Amino acid sequence: MTTTTKQHIIETASALFYQNGYNSTGVNEIISEANIAKATLYSHFRSKEEICVAYLHHMNTTFISDLKAYLSRQKQGPQRILAIFGFLQKIYNTEGFFGCWCLKTLAEISPDEQNIRQEIQGQKTALIVLIASLLKENMPNYNSTITKDISRKIYLLYESAVAESYLHQKDWPIKEAKKMCQLILEH
Amino acid sequence: MTTTTKQHIIETASALFYQNGYNSTGVNEIISEANIAKATLYSHFRSKEEICVAYLHHMNTTFISDLKAYLSRQKQGPQRILAIFGFLQKIYNTEGFFGCWCLKTLAEISPDEQNIRQEIQGQKTALIVLIASLLKENMPNYNSTITKDISRKIYLLYESAVAESYLHQKDWPIKEAKKMCQLILEH
DNA sequence: GACCATAGACAGACTTGTCAGTCTGTTATA
DNA sequence: TATAACAGACTGACAAGTCTGTCTATGGTC
Numbered sequence: 391m392t393t394t395t396k397q398h399i400i401e402t403a404s405a406l407f408y409q410n411g412y413n414s415t416g417v418n419e420i421i422s423e424a425n426i427a428k429a430t431l432y433s434h435f436r437s438k439e440e441i442c443v444a445y446l447h448h449m450n451t452t453f454i455s456d457l458k459a460y461l462s463r464q465k466q467g468p469q470r471i472l473a474i475f476g477f478l479q480k481i482y483n484t485e486g487f488f489g490c491w492c493l494k495t496l497a498e499i500s501p502d503e504q505n506i507r508q509e510i511q512g513q514k515t516a517l518i519v520l521i522a523s524l525l526k527e528n529m530p531n532y533n534s535t536i537t538k539d540i541s542r543k544i545y546l547l548y549e550s551a552v553a554e555s556y557l558h559q560k561d562w563p564i565k566e567a568k569k570m571c572q573l574i575l576e577h
Numbered sequence: 578m579t580t581t582t583k584q585h586i587i588e589t590a591s592a593l594f595y596q597n598g599y600n601s602t603g604v605n606e607i608i609s610e611a612n613i614a615k616a617t618l619y620s621h622f623r624s625k626e627e628i629c630v631a632y633l634h635h636m637n638t639t640f641i642s643d644l645k646a647y648l649s650r651q652k653q654g655p656q657r658i659l660a661i662f663g664f665l666q667k668i669y670n671t672e673g674f675f676g677c678w679c680l681k682t683l684a685e686i687s688p689d690e691q692n693i694r695q696e697i698q699g700q701k702t703a704l705i706v707l708i709a710s711l712l713k714e715n716m717p718n719y720n721s722t723i724t725k726d727i728s729r730k731i732y733l734l735y736e737s738a739v740a741e742s743y744l745h746q747k748d749w750p751i752k753e754a755k756k757m758c759q760l761i762l763e764h
Numbered sequence: 765g766a767c768c769a770t771a772g773a774c775a776g777a778c779t780t781g782t783c784a785g786t787c788t789g790t791t792a793t794a
Numbered sequence: 795t796a797t798a799a800c801a802g803a804c805t806g807a808c809a810a811g812t813c814t815g816t817c818t819a820t821g822g823t824c
Binding site: 416417418428429432437438 | 782783784785786787788
Binding site: 392395433 | 798799800801802
């Protein structure tokens with residue numbers, strides 16, 4: 391059992407799920423695109439749902455890693471917080487931008503499907519925590535209550551910018567969200 | 578051809594699409610739930626896609642009507658703008674709250690499906706216009722540039738509050754979005 | 765009141781295709 | 795030889811949409 395094949399499956403499935411949706415992507419399409427046999431796919435994953443969780447994991451891992459790398463190149467201070475939106479602007483401009491993979495997936499699963507929902511909620515909570523730690527580093531005069539409060543607000547703005555820029559196929563949501571973030575940091 | 582049967586189909590399909598998703602709801606389930614024959618359904622709609630557009634229309638019509646009714650009962654001024662979030666808090670507390678039907682549907686369709694996408698974009702643009710007209714009535718010292726700017730910001734906050742309250746199954750996104758709206762109106 | 769025509773709706777079979785997952789025998793590589 | 799992967803058939807279920815014959819309610823005519 392090789393990690394390479396499994397990773398290849400995850401990457402292929404991720405691209406398909408993200409662009410076309412989870413329910414609209416069948417396992418036959420995944421194996422065809424990945425150029426593998428179905429038995430191979432099912433030797434690595436027990437079910438389509440398990441592939442989905444792996445997809446969510448993969449997207450998040452890549453996202454957090456890329457975001458951190460981008461932010462670490464920005465000047466410390468409020469600019470680094472605002473650079474979250476600069477990062478979003480950058481990925482918005484790539485060809486493969488289809489909005490928020492978590493929201494997309496959440497929309498497709500039934501309300502009582504807990505595995506996928508928990509994965510999504512976990513990722514979002516972790517993002518809020520990441521924003522909070524960014525605030526701690528870059529806005530040292532904030533106390534922990536303020537940090538928690540503002541990290542949630544920035545998270546909401548970021549999420550909105552992602553979803554709405556995809557919906558409208560325009561970047562004004564990113565720009566407006568950034569301005570609101572600025573206002574909050576100045577306040 | 579009766580409007581009553583068609584409306585009944587739309588309402589049934591709407592409930593199913595909104596809760597379980599468009600792709601996860603089959604036409605067989607709609608006819609079963611609506612207690613009609615399949616031929617009846619296809620005598621009113623040419624395709625499932627057409628039912629989807631009718632669903633989006635229906636949800637939006639109900640939403641705008643309810644929102645306006647709610648807002649008209651609020652005191653004029655900034656409170657009336659902020660009451661958008663009060664309205665959201667109210668529907669969040671109903672049993673049938675499953676987030677934003679437009680975002681949900683957008684997540685399920687393929688990126689090149691234009692009919693549904695255009696309907697969704699149209700609804701969102703209309704919501705921004707509605708918020709702008711609310712600002713005009715209730716914040717008379719705003720000029721048209723400011724009004725346009727702030728309506729977009731409020732729209733983003735509202736959208737985020739809807740999607741994230743559903744995602745997290747908590748109401749803090751609504752409360753935080755309202756606070757940001759307040760900050761923007763005071764600024 | 766009886767009859768007829770029409771519109772709307774019904775039940776259910778059908779078509780073609782896809783779905784996720786299972787299984788078997790075969791192949792390639794170290 | 796063992797492992798990982800392959801090709802492809804299979805299963806039972808479901809998908810959207812088509813079609814046929816039947817039923818019911820209503821309005822009009824005699």
